[in-house]
Amino acid sequence: MRDPYTYVVIVSALALLAYYFTLLKAGLARVRFKVPAPSHEGPEEYVRHVRAHHNTLEHLVLFLPGLWLFAYVVSPIWAAAIGIIWPPMRVLYALGYYRAAEKRLIPLYISMPPIYIFVLGALIGGLVRLGKGG
Numbered sequence: 131m132r133d134p135y136t137y138v139v140i141v142s143a144l145a146l147l148a149y150y151f152t153l154l155k156a157g158l159a160r161v162r163f164k165v166p167a168p169s170h171e172g173p174e175e176y177v178r179h180v181r182a183h184h185n186t187l188e189h190l191v192l193f194l195p196g197l198w199l200f201a202y203v204v205s206p207i208w209a210a211a212i213g214i215i216w217p218p219m220r221v222l223y224a225l226g227y228y229r230a231a232e233k234r235l236i237p238l239y240i241s242m243p244p245i246y247i248f249v250l251g252a253l254i255g256g257l258v259r260l261g262k263g264g
Contacts, residue, residue: 134205134206134207134210135201135206137206137207137209137210137211138197138198138201138206138209138210138213140210141197141209141210141213141214141216141217142194142197142198144214144217145190145193145194145197145213145216145217145220146190147217148186148216148217148218148220148221149186149187149190149220151221151224152179152182152183152186152187152220152224153183155179155182155183155224155228156179156180156182156183159175159176159179159180160172160176162176163175163176175228178227178228178230178231179227179228181227182223182224182227182228182234183224185223185227186220186223186224189216189220189241189242189245192245192248192249193213193216193244193245193248196244196245196248196249196252197209197213197244197248199248199249199252199256200212200247200248200249200251200252200255202252203251203252203255203256203258203259204251204252204255209248212244212247212248213244213248215240215241215243215244216241216244216245219237219238219240219241220237220241222236222237223237223238223241
């Protein structure tokens with residue numbers, strides 16, 4: 131049988147690739163719209179690229195640790211199964227945001243529950259383990 135944490139590793143790598151996608155697109159937008167570093171002021175389309183990148187980073191900071199904590203105290207299989215939603219939704223979020231701010235909302239709303247599940251699940255799982263002396 132495979133080590134179940136391998137699935138968590140794969141989801142983590144996909145999440146990092148989704149983040150890198152937004153990083154690359156923001157960098158390309160900087161060149162396309164001729165926005166010199168370190169400025170983030172430019173046309174609205176450029177700003178949407180930067181916001182998609184920054185917002186994905188803000189969520190990644192919660193997603194990855196939450197994923198691993200949940201995998202450790204609850205289940206790596208459940209963590210991977212729930213977490214696999216996040217990377218493609220964040221890519222769809224960014225693609226929608228690039229077109230118009232309101233087009234980001236559905237993927238945003240779909241990508242958020244895994245984070246809540248992971249953080250609260252890890253907390254509850256940790257407290258249960260603590261109560262069992264483990």
